[in-house]
Amino acid sequence: MSAAQYLELYQSLTEVLPGQNMPWLSEIRQQAREKFAGGGFPTPREEEWKYTNVTALEKKLFKTSAEPGEEAVGPWLDDFYLADAWTVVLMDGFFSPGLSRLDGLPGNVIACGMTDALKHHPGRVKTLLGSALGLEAHGFIAFNTAFFSDGAFVEIPTGVSLSRPLQILHVSTRPEGLANTRSLVGLAANAGVRLVETYAGAQQAYLTAAVTEIKLAENAGLDHYKWQVESDQAHHFGGIYVSQERSSRFNQHNFCLGGLLARTEIHTELADGAECDMNGLFLGLGRQHVDNHTRIHHREPNGISRETYRGILADRARGVFQGRIVVHPNAQKTNAEMNSHNLLLSDDAEIDAKPQLEILADDVKCSHGLAVGQLDEESVFFLQSRGVGHETARNMLTFAFAQAMVEKIGLESLRFLVQERLLNRFPQSGIRRDWL
Amino acid sequence: MLKIENLHVRVEDKPILKGISLTIRPGEVHAIMGPNGSGKSTLSNVLAGRDGYEISAGSVTYQGRNLLEMAPEERAREGVFLAFQYPVEIPGVSNIYLLKAALNAVRKHRGLHELDAIDFLKMIKDKVKLVEMNEQFLYRAVNEGFSGGEKKRNEILQMAVLEPRLCILDETDSGLDIDALKIVSDGVNSLRCEERSFILITHYQRLLDYIKPDFVHVLAQGRIVKSGDADLALELEDKGYGWIDQQLGAVA
Numbered sequence: 001m002s003a004a005q006y007l008e009l010y011q012s013l014t015e016v017l018p019g020q021n022m023p024w025l026s027e028i029r030q031q032a033r034e035k036f037a038g039g040g041f042p043t044p045r046e047e048e049w050k051y052t053n054v055t056a057l058e059k060k061l062f063k064t065s066a067e068p069g070e071e072a073v074g075p076w077l078d079d080f081y082l083a084d085a086w087t088v089v090l091m092d093g094f095f096s097p098g099l100s101r102l103d104g105l106p107g108n109v110i111a112c113g114m115t116d117a118l119k120h121h122p123g124r125v126k127t128l129l130g131s132a133l134g135l136e137a138h139g140f141i142a143f144n145t146a147f148f149s150d151g152a153f154v155e156i157p158t159g160v161s162l163s164r165p166l167q168i169l170h171v172s173t174r175p176e177g178l179a180n181t182r183s184l185v186g187l188a189a190n191a192g193v194r195l196v197e198t199y200a201g202a203q204q205a206y207l208t209a210a211v212t213e214i215k216l217a218e219n220a221g222l223d224h225y226k227w228q229v230e231s232d233q234a235h236h237f238g239g240i241y242v243s244q245e246r247s248s249r250f251n252q253h254n255f256c257l258g259g260l261l262a263r264t265e266i267h268t269e270l271a272d273g274a275e276c277d278m279n280g281l282f283l284g285l286g287r288q289h290v291d292n293h294t295r296i297h298h299r300e301p302n303g304i305s306r307e308t309y310r311g312i313l314a315d316r317a318r319g320v321f322q323g324r325i326v327v328h329p330n331a332q333k334t335n336a337e338m339n340s341h342n343l344l345l346s347d348d349a350e351i352d353a354k355p356q357l358e359i360l361a362d363d364v365k366c367s368h369g370l371a372v373g374q375l376d377e378e379s380v381f382f383l384q385s386r387g388v389g390h391e392t393a394r395n396m397l398t399f400a401f402a403q404a405m406v407e408k409i410g411l412e413s414l415r416f417l418v419q420e421r422l423l424n425r426f427p428q429s430g431i432r433r434d435w436l
Numbered sequence: 437m438l439k440i441e442n443l444h445v446r447v448e449d450k451p452i453l454k455g456i457s458l459t460i461r462p463g464e465v466h467a468i469m470g471p472n473g474s475g476k477s478t479l480s481n482v483l484a485g486r487d488g489y490e491i492s493a494g495s496v497t498y499q500g501r502n503l504l505e506m507a508p509e510e511r512a513r514e515g516v517f518l519a520f521q522y523p524v525e526i527p528g529v530s531n532i533y534l535l536k537a538a539l540n541a542v543r544k545h546r547g548l549h550e551l552d553a554i555d556f557l558k559m560i561k562d563k564v565k566l567v568e569m570n571e572q573f574l575y576r577a578v579n580e581g582f583s584g585g586e587k588k589r590n591e592i593l594q595m596a597v598l599e600p601r602l603c604i605l606d607e608t609d610s611g612l613d614i615d616a617l618k619i620v621s622d623g624v625n626s627l628r629c630e631e632r633s634f635i636l637i638t639h640y641q642r643l644l645d646y647i648k649p650d651f652v653h654v655l656a657q658g659r660i661v662k663s664g665d666a667d668l669a670l671e672l673e674d675k676g677y678g679w680i681d682q683q684l685g686a687v688a
Contacts, residue, residue: 376524377487378524379524379526381486381487381508382520382523382524382526383526383534383537383538384485384507384508384509384512385484385485385508385509385511385512385517385518385520386512386534386537386538386541386594386598387509387512387513387538387539387541387542387545387598388509388537388538388541389509389541390507390509392537392541393509396529396537397526397528397529399528400526400527400528400529400577401528402528403528404527404528
């Protein structure tokens with residue numbers, strides 16, 4: 001039913017979606033549209049969506065428009081730029097040249113909007129689009145493929161390491177608006193970059209549906225940060241799908257602090273000797289629902305993956321962690337570990353945590369751990385016995401639990417923003433920035 | 437400073453302290469000795485305000501106020517300090533951050549302004565010397581990966597920074613080698629003054645070789661069965677706690 005609404009909405013836009021004049025792309029879109037028409041958005045009947053119900057989306061129709069808007073963006077947007085980065089801004093689903101900051105970007109590096117990329121580098125887009133998605137195919141991805149309005153396109157050539165970080169800043173400003181973007185990131189052999197994807201928006205309800213596909217060629221290294229600070233009323237679906245070639249490194253940090261209902265998927269496939277780190281922190285307050293879904297496929301031998309997720313759930317918030325590592329029959333000598341630690345701060349908070357190992361090879365080293373707990377009362381008492389108030393003591397310990405993940409952020413400018421945001425989330429913490 | 441009268445404490449309906457009375461005046465050092473299970477740690481925990489203890493009778497008055505009605509943080513701000521027998525590790529909270537948070541909370545309570553960063557650091561560096569600690573420890577998470585001796589020195593550092601009026605040292609000597617014991621004792625001795633009182637809770641006499649108490653009390657089966665001066669500790673060292681138990685047996 002909701003699928004029908006969206007199909008109808010997009011009927012009028014089909015002609016203006018980027019790449020409609022390209023048969024290869026319109027064919028891909030047509031297939032995705034049929035899939036979405038048949039199945040709609042995912043439902044809790046699907047195993048991978050068991051704990052996250054997005055049927056609320058069906059009660060609303062988030063609207064996209066045919067072209068970038070002229071809305072003035074408030075000064076609040078400034079808080080989300082990384083000071084030392086080149087920034088590609090996607091506003092309400094469209095690349096904004098005016099808001100982007102790309103001066104001084106080396107000439108051999110591409111960082112632009114998807115529509116522009118389709119115009120100027122159609123061959124490159126064709127190579128990357130769908131390449132990391134593989135068999136991924138739920139309703140949100142079909143929806144995104146069928147209707148994405150724009151996105152970011154990044155390509156780093158062989159052997160180039162960018163000196164400054166690159167940021168894709170996704171911003172939503174329209175009430176009941178929909179930002180539906182597909183971004184593509186390609187790192188050629190031996191290339192390296194630190195990429196930050198920020199999701200933010202004005203304080204209102206809107207829907208973000210963003211898919212990022214990343215292809216890492218041989219020995220390429222990507223530090224990828226997802227910094228999700230959507231508005232408190234926003235719905236967010238963000239999928240990151242990675243294809244890692246031999247000896248490439250994907251070092252991922254995922255901070256999910258915003259949104260009313262937020263689902264993040266991070267899936268990667270590792271070839272021979274590839275490495276992957278996944279570090280995640282999610283925080284749910286009020287009635288937030290925060291879902292993180294990760295999947296690591298070891299397809300070939302000698303891969304290494306390390307995954308650590310921490311969740312903090314307060315009030316009536318609900319968190320989901322579904323992490324799965326699959327070691328395929330050919331992937332001997334794989335070394336994989338996964339940990340999920342979760343802190344429940346109230347009786348009404350809830351976490352569904354499901355770490356899974358699926359091992360189909362015999363010469364591997366794999367482990368996983370799961371912990372769900374409350375604040376350590378002994379530590380609370382210790383802090384009180386030093387004069388720290390009860391509430392402050394609890395906040396200090398909660399913040400410390402989060403700090404363990406924040407400290408892993410290699411980018412100082414981002415670490416500062418994340419800490420700031422965390423401190424603001426605990427206004428009564430009594431914790432001061434200059435103590436850190 | 438502290439007046440404990442006829443204190444009875446239960447833990448899960450089991451009587452642990454059965455009528456403790458003790459008066460501590462400013463500047464005095466009292467040692468409370470006793471065998472395992474005599475109630476020593478219960479006494480220190482009750483004074484610091486830990487949960488899980490039921491006061492079934494008696495009272496504790498601290499500087500004229502009912503100590504037992506005060507929240508643990510209020511006791512700390514009013515100058516009660518407990519050095520833990522087993523200091524907790526707090527990953528993610530650095531030592532210096534804890535010290536700032538604690539000191540500011542205490543100073544605020546006393547109507548004092550917060551120390552600025554420069555004064556704070558200067559003060560901390562002086563105190564760190566007192567316990568012969570490497571300054572690097574300030575930037576490490578509280579007690580995380582510290583040895584037993586380092587943890588106890590860290591407790592004394594916190595005590596030195598907060599400048600409490602009543603210091604309760606719960607088995608601070610346990611698990612210390614002789615060098616660490618000496619450093620800890622020197623730290624404590626340097627904090628002794630006319631306004632500050634100490635309760636040293638210990639199983640062994642050896643701590644008292646380094647910190648000379650004014651009074652020694654023997655706690656057994658939830659009661660103070662004997663009080664005396666520093667010589668009493670030596671007597672206990674000679675005769676062991678069996679001697680006390682025999683006396684108790686005779687009374688019973």
